[in-house]
Amino acid sequence: MTSMTQQTQKGCDQQARGFAAKDPSGRLEQVLRAGNFAITTEIAPPDSANPQDVFDRAAVFRGFVDSMNATDGSGANCHMSSSAMCALLSRAGFETVMQISCRDRNRIAIQGDVLGASALGINNILCLTGDGVQAGDHPQAKPVFDLDSMSLLETIISLRDKHQFLSGRRISDAPNVFLGAAENPFAPPFGMRAMRLAKKVAAGAQFIQTQYCFDLPRMRTFMHQCRDLGLLEKCFILPGVGPLASARAARWMRQNVPGVHIPDAIIERLEGALDQQAEGRNICIEMIQALQEIEGVSGVHIMAHRQESSVPSIVQASGALRGRTPWTPALNPLDQTQTAEA
Amino acid sequence: MYSVRLWAAKHARLFEVAYNAFHPVLTGLQPVWKALGDERSERVVGTVERLSKEWLFDCRMCGQCILSSTGMSCPMNCPKSMRNGPCGGVMQDGHCEVKPDMRCVWVEAWEGSRKMRHGDLIGVVQAPVDHRLKGASSWLREASRTTRDQEQDRHD
Numbered sequence: 001m002t003s004m005t006q007q008t009q010k011g012c013d014q015q016a017r018g019f020a021a022k023d024p025s026g027r028l029e030q031v032l033r034a035g036n037f038a039i040t041t042e043i044a045p046p047d048s049a050n051p052q053d054v055f056d057r058a059a060v061f062r063g064f065v066d067s068m069n070a071t072d073g074s075g076a077n078c079h080m081s082s083s084a085m086c087a088l089l090s091r092a093g094f095e096t097v098m099q100i101s102c103r104d105r106n107r108i109a110i111q112g113d114v115l116g117a118s119a120l121g122i123n124n125i126l127c128l129t130g131d132g133v134q135a136g137d138h139p140q141a142k143p144v145f146d147l148d149s150m151s152l153l154e155t156i157i158s159l160r161d162k163h164q165f166l167s168g169r170r171i172s173d174a175p176n177v178f179l180g181a182a183e184n185p186f187a188p189p190f191g192m193r194a195m196r197l198a199k200k201v202a203a204g205a206q207f208i209q210t211q212y213c214f215d216l217p218r219m220r221t222f223m224h225q226c227r228d229l230g231l232l233e234k235c236f237i238l239p240g241v242g243p244l245a246s247a248r249a250a251r252w253m254r255q256n257v258p259g260v261h262i263p264d265a266i267i268e269r270l271e272g273a274l275d276q277q278a279e280g281r282n283i284c285i286e287m288i289q290a291l292q293e294i295e296g297v298s299g300v301h302i303m304a305h306r307q308e309s310s311v312p313s314i315v316q317a318s319g320a321l322r323g324r325t326p327w328t329p330a331l332n333p334l335d336q337t338q339t340a341e342a
Numbered sequence: 343m344y345s346v347r348l349w350a351a352k353h354a355r356l357f358e359v360a361y362n363a364f365h366p367v368l369t370g371l372q373p374v375w376k377a378l379g380d381e382r383s384e385r386v387v388g389t390v391e392r393l394s395k396e397w398l399f400d401c402r403m404c405g406q407c408i409l410s411s412t413g414m415s416c417p418m419n420c421p422k423s424m425r426n427g428p429c430g431g432v433m434q435d436g437h438c439e440v441k442p443d444m445r446c447v448w449v450e451a452w453e454g455s456r457k458m459r460h461g462d463l464i465g466v467v468q469a470p471v472d473h474r475l476k477g478a479s480s481w482l483r484e485a486s487r488t489t490r491d492q493e494q495d496r497h498d
Contacts, residue, residue, distance in 0.1 A: 103422075107470065129422055129429050132440040143421070150426035151470040166470075184430030189452035195465050196427040203426075203467050211430050258431030258439035 026123025027095040027327065028067040029178040032207065032236045036066075037292060037320050038299030040097065040209065040238060041311055043068040043089075045079035054080070054088050057308065062328040064312045064321070069126060069209070069301070072099040075257075076136025083113055087120040093329025097180060098122045101130030106146035107155060111165055114156055118175030126180040126209065127152040135258065149181055150203045157204035181205035185222035186215055186261035194225035197235075207236040209301040214262045214283075216290055223296050232296035241287045242303040243310055244280035247271040281310055281317075288318035347400045347416070348445065354414035354454035354461075357398075361410065368481055369488045388479040405475030405483070411463035412447075413454025420447045425468040428452075 031038045041061055046053035061068060070085035086096040098117050100110060114125065129149040133141045147155060155166055156179055163174045181200040185193050197208060213219050219239060226232055244250045244262070247270035254262045266283060273279035284302075291297050300320065304311050315321060350357060375383040388403075395401030395416075399409060402418035408425065409416060417425045421440035428448030431439035436449040455461035475483075 129424060131431065132421055134440055145423045146473075147470045148422065148424045148426050149429075150467055154467065154469075182430060184432075187428070187430055187432040188434065188436045188446070189428060189432070189449045191456075192427060192448070192452040192464075199426060199465060199467050258433065259429075261434060 026067075026178055028097070028124055029206075031066045031326075032298055036299075036324060037322060038066045038236070038238060039064065039302065039315055039320060039326070040067045040069060040299065041065045041302045041304070041308075043070050043085065043096075044074075044305060044308075045070055045082065045085050047079055049080070051088050054085055055092065058089055058092075058094055060308050061311055063325055064315045065302070066299075066326045067095040067097050067124060069097040069099055072101045072128070072130070073104060073136070074099075074131070076103065076131045076133050076138065076141075078136070078138060083117050083120070083122070086117065086122045090121040090123070095124070096122060097124040097126050099126045099128055100152060101128045102145050102147045102149065102152055103130030103133065104141075104144055106144055107166055110147065110152065111155060111159060114159055114175050114177070115171065118177055122177070124178045124180060124207075125156060126182065127156065127205070128182055131258065150199060153179060153181060153200060153203035153205055178206055179204050180207040180209060182210065183208050184211035184259045186211055186213070186218055187259050190218075194222060194229055194231070197226060198229045198231055201231055201234050205235055207238065207298075210237070210239045211259050212242055212262075212303065213239040213287060213291065214266050216287070218261075219291070220294060223294050227296060236298035237296055238299040238301045239291050239297060240301045240303055241284050241291070242305070243277075243284040243307050243314060244270060245307060246276040246280065250280075281314055284314050285317045288314070288320050292320060343397060344400065344444070346398055347419070348450065350398050351413055351415040351450040351454040353457075355457045355459070357414045358410065358458045358460070365484070365488070368485045369492075372485050372489045375482060375485060383482060384479055387482050388477075391479050391481050403477050404471055405478035405480055406472060407480035407484075408468055410458075410460065411466060411468065413451040413456070413458065413461060413464060415447045415451035415454050417447060417451065419444075423471065424448065425471065427464075 028038065028040070043057050046057065058068060068089065070082040072082035073079065082099045086098040089096045100113065105113070117125065127149050129145070133139055133143045156177065158164055158166060159171065160174050160177060164170050183193065183197050183200070226237065247267050250262050250267050250270055253260050269283065270276050270279050288300050291300055302311055302314065375387065378386065392401065392403055399414065399416040400419050401416055404418050417423070421438065422429055428446055432446045432449065433439060433442065436446055438444045438446050451464065455464040
């Protein structure tokens with residue numbers, strides 16, 4: 001258990017080990033509130049019951065990211081749960097974002113999970129509607145969708161701020177979480193996207209991670225619309241970025257991953273390159289640099305599926321950390337002889 | 343019917359006007375609904391509502407109609423039952439990721455709402471669906487709610 005002294009020492013660059021005690025906020029929120037350019041990434045949950053698999057995947061990102069999103073059955077495929085991933089990683093000192101999708105659980109299960117997640121030391125929750133079951137490896141499953149991302153945000157706000165379940169029944173200790181939501185500025189109806197973000201902010205979203213951004217002009221338009229709606233003061237926006245492995249992979253993604261928009265110019269640039277993978281990374285680095293120049297962009301969310309090992313070099317080359325080193329826990333959390341250098 | 347429902351969303355303003363004219367009639371008949379009793383009025387009004395709205399909007403009788411806030415495009419036709427706007431998976435041509443042959447109900451809703459006088463209601467956050475109301479008449483609920491509000495106003 002965490003001692004009192006450790007708790008009081010806990011700050012922007014430190015986090016107590018063991019079951020993390022309740023803190024006013026997690027490191028991600030503190031990094032953003034301090035005005036730093038935050039880097040978040042996505043960690044793919046393993047198809048395994050071995051905690052070491054989780055720590056191995058997290059080790060790649062040590063020192064280069066402020067937080068990791070553990071996906072919740074992304075693409076409607078079955079993997080280790082987001083809450084278990086985040087619980088394991090938080091106990092080891094990593095900052096995580098737990099994702100909740102409305103596809104698999106109803107309001108009773110979700111509210112229980114939120115209380116449990118907070119009790120396990122999870123500081124951040126990203127509220128998603130989730131992909132349809134037809135997209136994944138269990139298309140025969142029953143799609144739940146009892147809530148949508150918007151009512152999910154309101155549900156957690158009720159738990160956190162009103163100290164009550166949706167039913168009105170009181171809870172004694174509220175879950176202390178920093179709430180996020182997703183947005184896709186690159187999918188129709190384009191006119192509604194900024195307004196939908198405003199709805200999410202009204203429902204309780206404090207940070208926003210977007211779908212992959214490969215189209216800067218559209219991102220700029222979206223951010224201008226957000227500014228006009230007064231959203232830049234109310235939430236932190238982290239556009240999604242990621243390295244494309246090749247022109248073929250880019251074409252496949254555009255065809256098969258719903259909501260991913262890749263302009264022809266990007267694909268042509270990849271096709272013209274001698275080393276397509278390196279070019280994909282260069283595009284990602286340039287994108288991060290360009291996004292930093294857009295008013296209201298508070299960080300980036302790097303999704304490097306199957307290219308996780310490229311994240312440190314991309315972050316370094318982009319200069320987005322501006323000399324900052326995100327705090328990292330011990331090298332191997334399962335090894336009790338090592339301790340974090342606090 | 344799919345083609346009728348697309349037409350209805352394209353003529354959202356027409357349906358807004360029609361509903362605004364219909365609403366006071368529905369509310370004015372509240373004593374009749376009361377006299378008939380819950381079960382019988384539910385059978386009569388519910389049947390008329392289902393037949394007309396099924397044909398026009400592919401209505402699923404969720405029992406808590408929000409067509410006026412969704413550009414006259416029924417959100418219950420969304421495979422993810424999204425009542426607060428489109429998901430992130432809408433295809434570039436405006437079609438649904440789950441049912442690629444179908445236009446996204448929220449693309450329709452957005453376009454419909456732009457034609458309506460009170461189309462900005464699309465920006466109001468909607469509460470989650472109360473699944474107990476499935477199959478019940480929204481019209482009767484609306485009539486009794488309006489009557490209750492009017493009585494409340496008179497007391498105040």
